[in-house]
Amino acid sequence: MSRLGCNSGVTGEVLRPGVRFTETRVVVTFTVTADPDGGDCPSNDQVPSEVQLGQPLGERTLVDGACTEGEAAMSTSFCDPDGVRWEPPVPVDEPTESGATPEAHECVAAAGSQIDVAHEPNWRPYAEYAPWTDRDGCLLRIDVFADRPMPDHCGWASARVLITGSPIGTRYSTADESVHYVRDPDGVLERPGLMESLDLHATVPPEAVDTGYRLGEVEVWHIPGDESFVWVISPEGVEKWPSGETPVCR
Numbered sequence: 001m002s003r004l005g006c007n008s009g010v011t012g013e014v015l016r017p018g019v020r021f022t023e024t025r026v027v028v029t030f031t032v033t034a035d036p037d038g039g040d041c042p043s044n045d046q047v048p049s050e051v052q053l054g055q056p057l058g059e060r061t062l063v064d065g066a067c068t069e070g071e072a073a074m075s076t077s078f079c080d081p082d083g084v085r086w087e088p089p090v091p092v093d094e095p096t097e098s099g100a101t102p103e104a105h106e107c108v109a110a111a112g113s114q115i116d117v118a119h120e121p122n123w124r125p126y127a128e129y130a131p132w133t134d135r136d137g138c139l140l141r142i143d144v145f146a147d148r149p150m151p152d153h154c155g156w157a158s159a160r161v162l163i164t165g166s167p168i169g170t171r172y173s174t175a176d177e178s179v180h181y182v183r184d185p186d187g188v189l190e191r192p193g194l195m196e197s198l199d200l201h202a203t204v205p206p207e208a209v210d211t212g213y214r215l216g217e218v219e220v221w222h223i224p225g226d227e228s229f230v231w232v233i234s235p236e237g238v239e240k241w242p243s244g245e246t247p248v249c250r
Contacts, residue, residue, distance in 0.1 A: 006035075012033050012035065013032060014030060014031075014032055014047065014049050015030070015031045015033065017029055017031070017049070017051055018031075018065065019054075020065070021055070021060075022060075024060055024061060025060055025062075025063050026053060026057055026060050026061070026062050026063065027064075027065045027083075028062070028063070029064075029065030029066055030064075030065075030066065057086075058088075061084055061086065061087045062084070062085045062086040062087075063082070063083045063084055063085065064079065064080075064084075065083065067079030067080065067082075067083030068082065068083040069082075071083075102133065102135075102136055103137055104137055104139050105137055105138065105139060106138070107136070107137075107138035107139070112171075114144045114145075115138040115140060115141065116141060117139050117140075117141055117142075120141040120142050120143055121142060121173070123142045123143070123146070124142055127148040127149075128148055129142060129146055129147060129148050130147040130148065131215070132145050132146075132213050132214065132215050133213070133214050133215070134213065134214065135212050137214075140213065143165075143173060144165065144169060144171055145163075145164050145168075145169070145211075145213055146162070146163040146164070147160070147161070147163075147215065148161060148163075149161075150184075150188070150189065150249070153249065154249035154250075155188060156188045156189060156247075158184070158185070158186045158188055159182065159183060159184040159186070159188050159189050159246075160182070160183040161180050161181065161182050161183075161246055162180070162181040162182075162220070162230065162241065163178050163179070163180055163181075164178065164179055165177060165178060165179070166178070166179050166227060167224070168222055168227075168230075169211070179227050179243050180243060180244060180246050181230045181241040181242065181243050182194045182198075182241060182242060182243070182244055182246060183198060183232075183241050184198065185200065189246060190247070191244060191246070191247070193242070193244060194242055194244045197229075197242035197244075198239070198240070198241060198242060199239065199240040200237075200239050201237060201239075202231060202238045202240035203238060204221055204233065204238055205231075207223050208221040208222060208223050209221060209222065209223070211230075217235055218232060218233065218234045219233045220232055227243050228243055229241060229242055229243065230243075
């Protein structure tokens with residue numbers, strides 16, 4: 001640690017820190033003895049300090065209280081974002097057998113990330129959403145990448161739609177923020193452009209890249225910056241699905 005104010009290059013006596021415990025964090029705030037004269041202003045030295053918490057840190061995040069929002073040190077180069085000094089490691093999933101496809105599962109994830117399923121909208125009960133994952137089998141948020149059949153009660157069950165944000169991988173909350181990639185080989189949606197643009201025997205262009213999204217052995221590829229099509233690759237072959245508006249089932 002180091003003194004914030006001027007003290008002739010010396011941090012000075014470190015006082016007993018304040019320690020605050022919550023269920024998820026341990027916040028430690030250090031102070032040093034005051035110097036009424038201030039002294040010269042070269043950078044103060046950095047000194048170690050040992051703290052006995054009195055209880056196990058466990059899986060809680062260790063936070064430097066002087067670096068948190070509104071505190072004096074927050075904007076200095078010594079502070080990490082949100083004052084975090086240590087975080088518990090994220091558990092690593094057991095590797096699958098060579099060549100095996102990871103089974104879809106919910107993973108420990110950073111808040112707001114693509115696999116932060118714990119905080120996704122409650123949309124899954126309202127349609128037959130397929131469990132798309134990342135390469136490691138971690139379930140993707142429903143508002144990042146969704147896959148469902150069109151409503152059966154309107155006679156559209158043979159059509160399927162992939163829904164994502166713009167660009168692919170961006171979270172969306174409304175239809176206006178999303179892009180629909182449609183498979184409608186029978187034309188049940190009565191959108192001729194979608195049926196005519198669908199290619200069930202396609203070839204992936206060389207400029208396309210893997211999204212990393214998986215449904216078992218199925219992959220989705222796209223051309224960055226071009227939202228016209230996605231390529232759906234499965235053991236049966238490659239299909240090119242066009243983007244477009246889907247009708248609302250009344």
